[in-house]
Amino acid sequence: MANPAAPRVEDDDDDDPVVAEYDVYITPEMENQLYVLQYLNRPPDQPLTKATDSKPSEVRIKKDAGFVEVDVPINIHRNYNRPAGVQWGEAMRKTKGFGQKAFGIASGFERTMPRITNRPGPADEGAPAAPIATEDDGNFAEYVANFEDANEKGHVLNTQTFGGQIMKDDGKGPSYMLGTFRDNELHLTRLDGLVQLRTQFHHVDASEHLEALQRRREKESQEGAKVAEPKAFLAQVKKTGGDTAAELTQAFMKSTNQEQWQKLTYYDENDPVAFDTYTDRLFLHDVESAPKLQAKINNTQFLDAISGKAGKKKPTKRNADDLIEISDDSDEQEGEDPQVS
Template structure:
């Protein structure tokens, strides 16, 4: 009496692998702390306003609009928005690890030898004469860039280093599944750049107050002692320091972001993620029979053991074609 199969086949698909394109970089962005029922799309009024990348260091940041008209603290929004605006005003291009944890501090104009064009140290946001006006005329302040109105997600690309698994992106069409190799994964988390900017602005204000009380120290000549630097730089600490320095110096590359429902997105989806000529696709061939295949995926190596449902001579067919008719049957 035939026993009912406890693992029935419910669907079958023809599998195709798309060819790699030199100028194509395909990444999957995973938003770890954002609910799946809140996608970043135009339909949900949360389409990213900017996407930027540092290709060499692999850092990616995505700015997503915040609804400033619902459950929003206007006072805090102006305070953080002004902190971001002022720190960027004197040269801060990035925050956190994407900047190598470096801070760009304004050069004091009271210090002897300071350049005439150097930005002056800003005053604290709460001491700004316009702060209350920004809160009162909130909509106008938001349009002029005084309000924090975006949420930033950031992460670093995890490239395929050849040591771990190689991920592929699958797209379905009828009874076909097309696999495209990923260049990497990016796990994005909420970034608190506004807090970094606030702390940086406080440090600038402390230095400004100290110089106003003690006076700017005049530039004094310093003794110069030449030293021979040891070659190498291959210790973990030195490599990390060099990476942070290069990350700070690397400039952002800003990308165009297209919503998933735009014509450009659909054209790119059909062009990049599907094999155009499936009839001419080469056949995938394998030289493993059933037992060898099962032993391989189970980690048994070369051990052979006949299964109850398949004999040792049974073959798993992948292709009906073979380059050599004299060869043993191939399996897939």
């Protein structure tokens, strides 16, 4: 039997001591946008850095549509399928050669088709012939045999593309902030959005693009190319600014396809420019004159807010004849019961 006179010992699980305290500062708003890129299917032990030979070779953005793509080099000398690499590399090269600037949703799912030379008309004079599928290209075997030379000349798929859309702060969801530590200080910088990047299969889209073009060529070779003839048309006035889901989606896809990529300059994490930018933009320099933040809620209200209990107070039973006097006196002491008459 326990001795009732002995001092009570608290369990270790109930003990929650404060191990560190930090002064929290909020940095001013940036002129440039600040995003966090999250690579969802990239192992954390394989960072995209120069030290691991995987520094991104190109970063591009469509600011209005919110799409971001990052090209990362592929090690083509280890566990690499050379014939498939040539096939996909040529598909990318050929489709980009006749004007395909983007693939998938970042292009609005639009395909750019080359002009066919056997169609009559002055506009087609000197137009390049439509490219054929890689497997039917007479140079395919040569590219595979001389793989290193083909890679240097742009015939091999040697990059992996990650892409995603910016999730911006719309004011309805949580506001994310980026925290940086300096001694006993925590500096918070507001994020303009998150970008969850996933592997993009643009090389597959390019291959299907060439296959569709090849089918069109075969059909026209059998049926003959249609002669361009003038057609009568009736002018109609269409309403603009449709607000249905289908119209909004169609307008978004069209504007996405028309928007051009903007290329960004990427600096490695060990580059001096990266360190200078980190120090300059993610810390509040004059902490002595920083204004003090005043909380609008007390500790109890804060705990209710984070636990989801805010605004869910259980109603108390009252008689029908009870009258409640509501006061808007802001000086009323916290915890004082409302007056009931």
